[in-house]
Amino acid sequence: MSSDRAGGQPGPGGQPWRGGQPGLGEQPGPGGQGASREGAPALKIDRLSVRYGHITAVASVSLELPAGAIVAVLGANGAGKSSTLGAVAGSVKAHVSGDVRLFGERVGGRPSHRIVARGMVLVPEGRRVIAPLSVEENLLLGAYRQRSHKQVRAKLGEVHELFPVLRERRGSPAGLLSGGEQQMLAFGRALMADPRVILMDEPSMGLAPAMVDRVIDAVRAINALGKSVLLVEQNAVAALRVASYAYVLDRGRIASSGSAQTMRSDPVVAEVFLGLHESASRASAEQGPGRSEAARS
Ligand SMILES: Nc1ncnc2c1ncn2[C@@H]1O[C@H](COP(=O)(O)OP(=O)(O)OP(=O)(O)O)[C@@H](O)[C@H]1O
Numbered sequence: 444m445s446s447d448r449a450g451g452q453p454g455p456g457g458q459p460w461r462g463g464q465p466g467l468g469e470q471p472g473p474g475g476q477g478a479s480r481e482g483a484p485a486l487k488i489d490r491l492s493v494r495y496g497h498i499t500a501v502a503s504v505s506l507e508l509p510a511g512a513i514v515a516v517l518g519a520n521g522a523g524k525s526s527t528l529g530a531v532a533g534s535v536k537a538h539v540s541g542d543v544r545l546f547g548e549r550v551g552g553r554p555s556h557r558i559v560a561r562g563m564v565l566v567p568e569g570r571r572v573i574a575p576l577s578v579e580e581n582l583l584l585g586a587y588r589q590r591s592h593k594q595v596r597a598k599l600g601e602v603h604e605l606f607p608v609l610r611e612r613r614g615s616p617a618g619l620l621s622g623g624e625q626q627m628l629a630f631g632r633a634l635m636a637d638p639r640v641i642l643m644d645e646p647s648m649g650l651a652p653a654m655v656d657r658v659i660d661a662v663r664a665i666n667a668l669g670k671s672v673l674l675v676e677q678n679a680v681a682a683l684r685v686a687s688y689a690y691v692l693d694r695g696r697i698a699s700s701g702s703a704q705t706m707r708s709d710p711v712v713a714e715v716f717l718g719l720h721e722s723a724s725r726a727s728a729e730q731g732p733g734r735s736e737a738a739r740s
């Protein structure tokens with residue numbers, strides 16, 4: 444299988460994307476509900492591996508997002524969450540192998556703009572809004588798939604309806620928005636591309652608890668528009684409120700998976716996030732108060 448990323452060259456390791464094996468093997472998976480017209484899951488990742496030189500960030504990860512579902516990928520710092528999403532979205536600069544299918548269509552190895560054109564968009568970690576540009580200009584950056592001015596205005600209207608604050612602040616520089624508002628803007632920019640599948644990288648990161656609740660409500664509202672959502676989070680409690688199924692990523696591997704209900708009491712979740720909690724407590728004790736981004740939200 445040839446790769447068309449980086450102008451037809453395979454990844455830095457010299458090895459192109461390899462087609463994966465069919466099925467998730469022994470993993471039960473979250474499937475069963477909400478199959479698409481084609482009957483295929485919205486997203487199916489099979490044996491995905493991501494390497495940066497000698498560092499293996501993701502090792503043979505397989506997971507499935509049924510059409511119409513919200514599925515969470517939980518993991519602590521450095522677990523490989525962003526590498527997984529970046530590889531799926533075609534935006535990571537690394538050696539990648541495995542099979543990625545969007546509604547049954549093989550998209551692994553394609554560059555990000557082609558993947559967006561097929562209907563899958565990444566909402567990146569840290570929001571990445573363009574601070575000096577206005578809220579509306581940021582939204583329009585996501586609209587390059589829309590062919591006519593009329594289509595763009597229609598999409599903008601839909602986004603404003605979902606997030607009225609983006610209409611109210613349309614002329615403000617995006618950098619003046621709070622962290623939570625910037626997350627709404629990042630969601631809105633993704634919706635402007637009219638995706639079927641949205642990959643969200645830690646949308647709750649750095650936000651105060653009340654704003655985390657609003658972000659989770661926004662994820663639910665986006666899903667209610669018919670978008671399938673793969674939600675990457677360190678905030679397991681928040682993610683398990685909205686997802687139907689979850690996978691735990693630990694040091695690049697799937698350590699556990701199951702329905703959201705079972706994962707709330709899963710020992711692996713407790714272990715991974717107890718560790719996270721302890722290291723976070725240690726870090727804040729070392730750094731002192733006032734380091735949290737929450738103050739900005
Ligand atoms: N560009 C890179 N070059 C080398 N190593 C990298 C690069 N990006 C990530 N890594 C390494 O890959 C591993 C997984 O990183 P990744 O960013 O995917 O984790 P993550 O789960 O998203 O973490 P976080 O919660 O901090 O965002 C880590 O060990 C990280 O140091």
Ligand SMILES: [Mg+2]
Nearest residue numbers: 524525526568
């Ligand atoms: Mg990350």
